[in-house]
Amino acid sequence: MLITVNQTLDSEASVNICKTFGVCVAIFLLLGGCSEFGDSRNLRRTLKGANAGDANAQYDLGMMYADGISVPQDDAEAVKWFRLAGETDAQYNLGVMYANGEGVPKDAVEAYAWLSVAAAQGLKDAAKTRDAAKEKLTPEQLKKGQRQATEFFERYGSGK
Numbered sequence: 001m002l003i004t005v006n007q008t009l010d011s012e013a014s015v016n017i018c019k020t021f022g023v024c025v026a027i028f029l030l031l032g033g034c035s036e037f038g039d040s041r042n043l044r045r046t047l048k049g050a051n052a053g054d055a056n057a058q059y060d061l062g063m064m065y066a067d068g069i070s071v072p073q074d075d076a077e078a079v080k081w082f083r084l085a086g087e088t089d090a091q092y093n094l095g096v097m098y099a100n101g102e103g104v105p106k107d108a109v110e111a112y113a114w115l116s117v118a119a120a121q122g123l124k125d126a127a128k129t130r131d132a133a134k135e136k137l138t139p140e141q142l143k144k145g146q147r148q149a150t151e152f153f154e155r156y157g158s159g160k
Contacts, residue, residue, distance in 0.1 A: 043070045050081060058085035062093065066102075075103025086156040091118040092126045099133055108136055112145035117152045 046064065049057030062081035065074045079097055082090040095115035098107045112133045118126035137145060 040070065050084070055085045055087050055090075058082075059087055059090045062090060066093070066097075077103070079103040088118050088121045088123050088126075091115075091121075091152075091156065092123055092129070095126065095129065095133070099129075108133060109141050109145045109148065112137060112142070113148035113152055116145070116149035117156060120149075120153060 043064070046057050046060050050061040058081045062078045062085060063069070064071050065081060066078035067073065071077075075097065079094065079102075082094050082097070091114050095111045095113075095118060097103055097111075098114060099111035100106065104110075112130060115126050115130035115133060119130050134142065134145075
C-alpha cells in the first residue's frame, strides 16, 4: 500500500505497517545490521583476541572505537588499540589521527613518522599522505620526524 502525504491511515493499517517494519528491523539486526563487525558476540570475540595480543583483533577494535561500531565512538581508545596492533593499516590510521588531532594532540611530526613507517611497508595511501604532511614541516621538524620514523620502524617495522 502506498500512502501519500495527504492520506491518513486507519488504526488497523497503522498496526500492520508497524508490525511489518518491526519484523524487517529485527531481521536486519539479527543479520548484523550494516556493521562489518556485527553483534555483541563478535565484540566479545574481538575484545578477547585484542586483550590476548592478537594484532588483527587489536586493529579491528581500534576501528570499532574510531567509527563507534558496537562500542561508543572514542578516538583516544582507537589510538590505544592502533598503537598496540602495530600493523601497517594501524600505523597509517595513527598518522592520520595525529595529523588531525583525533584522540591525541595534533602533531605533524608524529603524523609524519607514523605515515613514513606505513609507507616504508608499501602502503600507497600512506606515501601520498606522508608526502602531503611533509610539505607542512619545517626542515627541523622533518629531521625530527625522520628520526622518530626510524625509531618506530625499528620497533614496529614488520607490521606484525
